[in-house]
Amino acid sequence: MKLWLIAMSAFFFVGYGAFSISVFLLSIVWNLSFSFEISSVGKNSAEGDKTVDLLKGIAIAGNIVLLAGFKYFGTGAMPVAISFYTFSQIMFIAELCVGISSDFDLLDYLCYILFFPKILQGPIADYKSITAGLESLSDKKLTLEDFAAGLMLFSLGLAKKVLLADVLGGAVDFGYGMVTTMTALDAILVAVSYSFQLYFDFSGYCDMAEGICRMIGVDLAHNFNAPYTAGNIAEFWDRWHISLTRFFTRYLYIPLGGSRQGSLRTYLNILIVFFISGLWHGNGWNFVIWGLMHGILMVIRRLFIDTFKHSNLAGDSTKMGNGGGYSNFGQVINTALTFIYVTAAWVFFRAPGVNEAITLLGKIVNIDAWRGLHISVKFAECFMMNEIWYMFKVTPIPSWNKSNYICMWIILVFSSFFIFSGKTARKLADKSAEIVLGKREVAGVKVWGLSVFYGIIFVWGVLSLGGVSSFLYVNF
Known part of the structure; x- marks a missing residue:
């Protein structure tokens, strides 16, 4: 079954051309090299922790350099799906370093990274969930x-x-x-x-x-999960591109300190996450503005929660800017306002440049x-x-x-x-x-x-x- 899935997934990706295939293979070779080394060091060395951390840092840095190189310094077309499989590679390396080395298997890795339903646009699934699902196929009766x-x-x-x-x-x-x-x-x-x-x-x-x-x-x-029915910006990101939100929360927001180091640091961490999210989506100022629009509204909401501390709003969550629930009063208005704001931000996301986005939004208020x-x-x-x-x-x-x-x-x-x-x-x-x-x-x-x-x-x-x-x- 695993070999069949690997073969079918590879066949699926072949249609996207030699350039995309070459970059993907480079990513696979890079991460496999470090994966075997991390797995070996983690099992055999008494001083393995420091070495594993070093290998982890180099491996993840290589993934980021590859992605950033094409996004910001490449002169040609982007390799297909590079953002998604790069984040999957980073997630795999990070998980490998915290206790799954004994489970590491070449076929499992290839199934995880090549699995054709998720390769182009995600979700950015973790290694364990994919491999566990594939392992259960032999015992699971399809209904x-x-x-x-x-x-x-x-x-x-x-x-x-x-x-x-x-x-x-x-x-x-x-x-x-x-x-x-x-x-x-x-x-x-x-x-x-x-x-x-x-x-x-x-x-x-x-x-x-x-x-x-x-x-x-x-x-x-x-x-x-019905993201446009969200009543605020934090709920929107709990519902839109859920795997990306989870990735940034786990591998960027929490390592930065999350909400554990005071309000000002929390607000800064939120802005950093959405700034990086903007850069991940594109290399123009319009993407940066899109990311910061979401980050600023998230900070404003968190500031409101921290200031008023209502019982139904208070709470310390590890999720970006999510301070708990909110009153059901005015749900329709909250949903409408959230959608309007998100839609205005999407204008910068879609427009060829900042000037075109400002011109379009200017038409609405003119x-x-x-x-x-x-x-x-x-x-x-x-x-x-x-x-x-x-x-x-x-x-x-x-x-x-x-x-x-x-x-x-x-x-x-x-x-x-x-x-x-x-x-x-x-x-x-x-x-x-x-x-x-x-x-x-x-x-x-x-x-x-x-x-x-x-x-x-x-x-x-x-x-x-x-x-x-x-x-x-x-x-x-």
Whole structure:
């Protein structure tokens, strides 16, 4: 099984070209060399701790140099998935140095680092969870419910990417090409569309990866949990890209001192973490601003908690800026404000540069840009899906005034409902599999209806693969 997974994972990565393969192999050789040495020293030397720490430092430094070299000093294309497998390598080395040397095995390592569902965009899973899951395959009996739930989850993820993220992405690309001439409503919809695009693109990949793992009997760590329903910025980072938050908390925030060295040091540590997060995502000032926007709001929230010390807000958590819970009062307002702030920060994340981001946000607050209150027709037409429009052609809809806007509103309203309902794709897939396999009707939902729905989105997604764009986070 392990050899088969290694072979299939290697075959999966081969399609990304010789350049990406060469860099990946360099990373593997570097980390394997130190892994064997660390494992050997840890077992045989009475003075092993100091030597292991030295080897650990050199190994991790090499990973950081490789990543930073391509991100900030490379003149060509970025190697595919370098950020994700570099963080996985760092996590592996760190775990190897704290007690898993006796468990280190070459096949286990190759399975962990090559495992194809997570290699491109994560989640950044730890070594033990992946190897334990693979070890249990020989004793685990794959159930029909797991396979069905996995297939449904994969279908939902595929639909998120192909039918929503890519359509939204076309509108976003068009919008950023007309930043200087767009109206205020255009600017708002471009910003919101990118928030939706990024969510569906990244969570869609994670759903597909998790779905594949479910189908073969492996549990993959969750990476998203309805992040746009968060009521504050700390909760957002507990729900968005969960494995990255966990990585930075464990390997940067806590080593810096976390919240154990006083309030001022805690605030500084939070800002450092988000500054580094910005640099990890990209090498422009716009990424730094994006990271600091999140860090500053996290510090403000933590400062508020430290100042008022309400019983329902107080608490000392090892998580960045998370001082506990908050009152349920005003949950809708809190969620809306958090989403608005996160969306404004995403503008810097997406814009080609700082000036374009400021121009777009300026349109929203500029009174003159609100005159006329209209949405550009060309922008609205970017949302037009041929499959939907073909159905409209047999109706009077094409002759209606403003008919060009119908697809746009269908996609945006549906996206909003899916995102803000709080229902994750995993929960939907699990419930759907339970209903279908149980052959029962629940709250008016019939078995045949669910079966047809998943069949349609799966076939529709597969047929649309010819025009699919690359995943956004592959570039980070």
